[in-house]
Amino acid sequence: MRAVFYADGDVVVITGGANGIGRALAKAAAVSGARVVVCDVDLPAMETLAREDSRIVGRRLNVGDRDEVLSTLAGIERDFGRIDGLVCGAAIQPRTTVQAMDPAEWQRVLDINLNGVVWCYQAVIAGMIARRRGSIVAFSSGLAHQGWPQASAYAATKGALIAFAKSAAKEVAAHRVRFNLIAPGVIDTPQYRAANAGSDDASWRASTGVGAPEDVVGPLLFLLSDAATMTSSLVSRDFAYPTQA
Numbered sequence: 001m002r003a004v005f006y007a008d009g010d011v012v013v014i015t016g017g018a019n020g021i022g023r024a025l026a027k028a029a030a031v032s033g034a035r036v037v038v039c040d041v042d043l044p045a046m047e048t049l050a051r052e053d054s055r056i057v058g059r060r061l062n063v064g065d066r067d068e069v070l071s072t073l074a075g076i077e078r079d080f081g082r083i084d085g086l087v088c089g090a091a092i093q094p095r096t097t098v099q100a101m102d103p104a105e106w107q108r109v110l111d112i113n114l115n116g117v118v119w120c121y122q123a124v125i126a127g128m129i130a131r132r133r134g135s136i137v138a139f140s141s142g143l144a145h146q147g148w149p150q151a152s153a154y155a156a157t158k159g160a161l162i163a164f165a166k167s168a169a170k171e172v173a174a175h176r177v178r179f180n181l182i183a184p185g186v187i188d189t190p191q192y193r194a195a196n197a198g199s200d201d202a203s204w205r206a207s208t209g210v211g212a213p214e215d216v217v218g219p220l221l222f223l224l225s226d227a228a229t230m231t232s233s234l235v236s237r238d239f240a241y242p243t244q245a
Contacts, residue, residue, distance in 0.1 A: 005221045007034035011080045012224065013073065014038050015063050015120060016090030018045035021139075021187060024213035025087060025220050030055040032221065037076050039063075040090070063090045063116030064108070073123035082131060083124045085224040088117045088138040091157075093191055095150040106153050113157035114164070121168060121179070129175040136179040137223045138165055140234060144183070158183075162234060169232035178231040180223050184216040185237035211237070 012029045014022045017038035023045070030036045030053050039061035040046050046058030061072045077083050091113045094105055117138045128134025143151055144159035162181060169179035187210065219235050222228050 003218065003222070005032045005225055007032040009033060009035060010084040010224075011035045011037065011076070011082055012085040012087065013076060013083055013124075014087045014089055015061060015116070016040055017087070018042040018049060018058070020089075020191060021184060021213045021216045021220075022087065022089040023049060024217050025089075026056050027053060028214075028217045028221060029085075029224075034085075035080060037080070039072065061090075063088075063120060064111035066115070066119045066122075069116070069119040070123050073120065077124070077127055083127060084134060086120060086124050086134075086136045087220065087224070088120050088136070090116055091139065091154075091191070093151065093154040097150055098152050101153065109153040109157055113154065114160050117161060118164065125172060125177065128177045129172060132176045134177045135224045135228070136177070137220060138179075138181050140165075140181045140183045142183055142185065142236070142238060165234075166232045173231050178223075178228065180228065180231060181234045182216070182219055182223065183234060183236040183238075184219075185211055187211045187213055187216060 007029060012034045014026050014036065016022050017026050018040035019042060022038065026036045026038050026049060036056045037059055038046055038049060038056055039059050041060060041062055043060060050056050050058050059072055059076065062068055073083065092109060094109065096105070121136060124134065124136070138161055139158070140161050141155065141158040143155040144162060147155050165179050165181050172179065216237065219237065223235065
């Protein structure tokens, strides 16, 4: 069975969308007919993406800055008329032990990975409620359940997002606005490569496998679509198909 998604001009905003999974989703959503706005701090990557597909627009956004989030997303809603789908993909994963962790680094992970989702939710939710239509998707991780050495801050934020989404989704379910999570599994992205060099990379490839960003696009498009009638749910991809020889 083949799944085909038609966006019919829906406005989809993707934070952290200049690279990795967000980039793959932006290109697929544009092909489906969506008007795509990628929000990121990587300006060169956003410019490259926009050159590759004129249906994709880039806006600089640091999701850890609440005022910037509110003003940027309000500007997108003003310029495009609405925001139908929001995918919160911006995240960082510095590697360090808890003992050696700098307080400023801990706070930065919280600001981007957790607070950034909260601020983005606040920025779009009133419009979605008013239109009685909208889908928000945030990223959790298998590390929220199993942990990983030197990844405590990242894992903590991904665990907190599960609790946050399950509560926040229930607040708006009566308005037909959905908020779901995806745990994409181990995916070969720039962030993954930076955080999992050497033996960690070998361990992942020998166990769960390492997937490609495009492997996550289908589940994300489903969660954005009207076909995904659930909310407060976590969709997990725990295993990557072996790479074809």
